[in-house]
Amino acid sequence: MAYSEKVLDHYENPRNVGAFGKEDDGIGTGMVGAPACGDVMKLQIKVGKDGIIEDAKFKTYGCGSAIASSSLVTEWVKGKTLDQALDIKNTAIAEELALPPVKIHCSILAEDAIKAAVEDYKKKHNG
Amino acid sequence: MLKFPIYLDYSATTPVDPRVAEKMIPYLTELFGNPASRSHPFGWTAEKAVEEAREEVAKLVNADPKEIIWTSGATESNNLAIKGAAHFYSGKGKHIITVKTEHKAVLDTVRELEREGFEATYLDVQENGLIDLEVLKAAIRPDTVVVSVMFVNNEIGVIQPIAEIGEICREKGVIFHVDAAQATGKVDIDLAKLKVDLMSFCAHKTYGPKGIGALYVRRKPRVRLEAQMHGGGHERGLRSGTLATHQIVGMGEAFRLARLEMAEENKRVGELRDRLLKGLSQMEEVFVNGDMAHRVPHNLNISFAYVEGESLIMAIKDVAVSSGSACTSASLEPSYVLRALGRNDELAHSSIRFTLGRFTTVEEIDYTIDLLQRKIGKLRELSPLWDMYKEGIDLNTVQWAAH
Numbered sequence: 001m002a003y004s005e006k007v008l009d010h011y012e013n014p015r016n017v018g019a020f021g022k023e024d025d026g027i028g029t030g031m032v033g034a035p036a037c038g039d040v041m042k043l044q045i046k047v048g049k050d051g052i053i054e055d056a057k058f059k060t061y062g063c064g065s066a067i068a069s070s071s072l073v074t075e076w077v078k079g080k081t082l083d084q085a086l087d088i089k090n091t092a093i094a095e096e097l098a099l100p101p102v103k104i105h106c107s108i109l110a111e112d113a114i115k116a117a118v119e120d121y122k123k124k125h126n127g
Numbered sequence: 128m129l130k131f132p133i134y135l136d137y138s139a140t141t142p143v144d145p146r147v148a149e150k151m152i153p154y155l156t157e158l159f160g161n162p163a164s165r166s167h168p169f170g171w172t173a174e175k176a177v178e179e180a181r182e183e184v185a186k187l188v189n190a191d192p193k194e195i196i197w198t199s200g201a202t203e204s205n206n207l208a209i210k211g212a213a214h215f216y217s218g219k220g221k222h223i224i225t226v227k228t229e230h231k232a233v234l235d236t237v238r239e240l241e242r243e244g245f246e247a248t249y250l251d252v253q254e255n256g257l258i259d260l261e262v263l264k265a266a267i268r269p270d271t272v273v274v275s276v277m278f279v280n281n282e283i284g285v286i287q288p289i290a291e292i293g294e295i296c297r298e299k300g301v302i303f304h305v306d307a308a309q310a311t312g313k314v315d316i317d318l319a320k321l322k323v324d325l326m327s328f329c330a331h332k333t334y335g336p337k338g339i340g341a342l343y344v345r346r347k348p349r350v351r352l353e354a355q356m357h358g359g360g361h362e363r364g365l366r367s368g369t370l371a372t373h374q375i376v377g378m379g380e381a382f383r384l385a386r387l388e389m390a391e392e393n394k395r396v397g398e399l400r401d402r403l404l405k406g407l408s409q410m411e412e413v414f415v416n417g418d419m420a421h422r423v424p425h426n427l428n429i430s431f432a433y434v435e436g437e438s439l440i441m442a443i444k445d446v447a448v449s450s451g452s453a454c455t456s457a458s459l460e461p462s463y464v465l466r467a468l469g470r471n472d473e474l475a476h477s478s479i480r481f482t483l484g485r486f487t488t489v490e491e492i493d494y495t496i497d498l499l500q501r502k503i504g505k506l507r508e509l510s511p512l513w514d515m516y517k518e519g520i521d522l523n524t525v526q527w528a529a530h
Contacts, residue, residue, distance in 0.1 A: 019514070031511065032528050033528070034527035036471075036527075038435055038436075040512060040527075041511070059511040060510070061433065061434075061435050061511055061513075062435050062438065063435055063437040063441075064441045066438075
């Protein structure tokens with residue numbers, strides 16, 4: 001399969017790999033996917049007191065496109081409010097990385113990961 | 128000096144040995160005659176070359192040259208053997224037995240016979256990839272006409288108990304076909320001893336050219352086949368079509384070299400394979416697929432847990448290998464062979480088949496070990512599943528949000 005240069009770049013040099021302590025202040029964690037399907041993404045956001053996402057980290061088990069999609073969204077969510085982060089659509093991710101049709105599910109998974117991380121944060125801080 | 132990419136996919140195909148290529152070339156140019164031409168020396172020369180090659184193929188497997196039929200390759204041999212015998216003996220019964228881990232050339236041939244009204248049993252294998260002889264015995268019925276079992280599995284390299292299966296089939300009066308495409312030059316084959324009725328061969332897995340193969344058809348006791356290809360009545364009417372002299376000469380030379388050199392070569396290649404296994408086994412959570420004792424010396428099929436197969440193949444693009452999963456296509460489909468061993472999807476996805484060969488060097492193996500160790504380390508650093516494993520979480524107990 002031919003990968004776009006952007007996918008290869010994120011795959012070779014993934015941004016923001018790592019993890020925050022799950023119970024640390026201001027952290028929201030989302031984990032989506034399943035090993036049997038061939039991809040699992042874990043996305044974490046660190047939200048400041050002003051409600052802006054200060055930092056993000058990820059770990060992904062999956063193909064090159066899945067790794068690239070999650071690496072990309074860690075860059076995109078930084079500096080955004082939670083609502084702005086929720087506005088990131090899989091189509092934008094797929095377009096930015098020039099994903100082929102068989103890899104669109106990777107961008108959908110990345111969108112789901114943002115939603116799951118934001119939901120986790122809200123549950124911990126508003127609940 | 129290492130040359131990239133490093134070729135470790137010898138079970139897909141081998142290069143033609145330069146000694147083989149050299150022997151083939153004159154039969155493309157000055158010695159171009161049709162071996163079926165009886166009226167002039169052009170034909171006589173070609174015929175002599177074809178018969179010498181037939182002797183070489185027969186010698187490697189201790190058969191009579193009269194028992195060797197030229198075909199275009201193992202796929203055609205499998206088709207001719209299974210369809211030809213099933214059709215010829217269909218008066219006796221319409222039941223065929225094969226194994227779930229066979230090559231598609233056998234499985235799809237049997238499927239086609241099922242469409243024609245035959246019944247088929249696909250035997251399970253044990254966790255080590257070998258068939259259970261008791262399971263085979265239990266599957267044989269009074270109307271069973273053909274049993275087809277491969278000598279060496281193409282993905283995991285395990286060697287099936289062909290001698291024992293032959294005894295069972297002969298006793299029950301069932302035709303026994305063996306796909307030996309991956310076995311020549313790797314395993315000693317003695318058809319004077321083995322009770323095998325039909326055996327498929329090809330040249331291009333044994334340093335010969337692509338597009339040429341052979342089928343062994345036993346004469347004593349005589350095995351009959353219905354031809355699949357009709358025409359000029361070549362190969363005693365079993366396979367019509369002008370013989371590809373240069374290809375045949377290539378196969379003969381390749382099999383001659385295999386006979387002379389296999390003992391030494393298998394020792395050398397086996398040592399390299401063991402070196403590879405030892406190097407890769409330094410990592411945690413690495414699993415060999417298939418039996419290690421009943422296995423050809425050049426094959427290593429291995430799964431790296433918590434690393435996804437496609438990203439792994441991407442990471443080691445300097446090394447040409449096969450993946451246990453066809454996930455570069457639209458569907459993420461793990462290997463049916465690994466599934467038949469009972470491997471879960473996740474381990475089947477993360478498997479790699481290394482197959483070494485005549486031109487593999489120790490430097491190439493050491494490079495490959497180092498590359499795999501670095502890349503798997505990196506991918507595991509990236510893997511949330513690896514973190515969970517390290518935290519002692521059993522992944523089977525996790526409720527995954529499937530998508």
